[in-house]
Amino acid sequence: MSLAQVGEERLLELQELEELKLEAYKNSITYKEKTRMIHDKGLVRKDFKVGQKALLFNSRLQLVLDKLKSKWLGPFEVVDLFPYGIVETRSLETGKEFKMNGHRYKIFNEGEVNLARSSLVLTSPSIT
Known part of the structure; x- marks a missing residue:
């Protein structure tokens, strides 16, 4: 190989590494945006009103x-x-x-809570 050809290949490898770095940077930004969106979706908003x-x-x-x-x-x-x-x-x-x-x-949620209660009678099978 000639010295010029080796230098050109090295520049191509450096360019490829730069592209991989930029792609990883973009992927990390999208990951952070998605995780932030999922986190914010799970937060409960507390909107207080006067008199509440x-x-x-x-x-x-x-x-x-x-x-x-x-x-x-x-x-x-x-x-x-x-x-x-x-x-x-x-x-x-x-x-x-x-x-x-x-x-x-x-x-603070005041008031009565209506709990529907149902009963289920369990019987054991008779063994004869």
């Missing part, structure tokens, strides 16, 4: 000492909504108002 009731997450709960203690405090009444997810609530027990991050709240 909400429960506050108790972050100071010590799981070892109080295993049966509830993680949620409340209910609280939503008084005002601010930008960037800040929610102002009023305690129904004390009437005290305070602002907190909306991620620490969940919507």
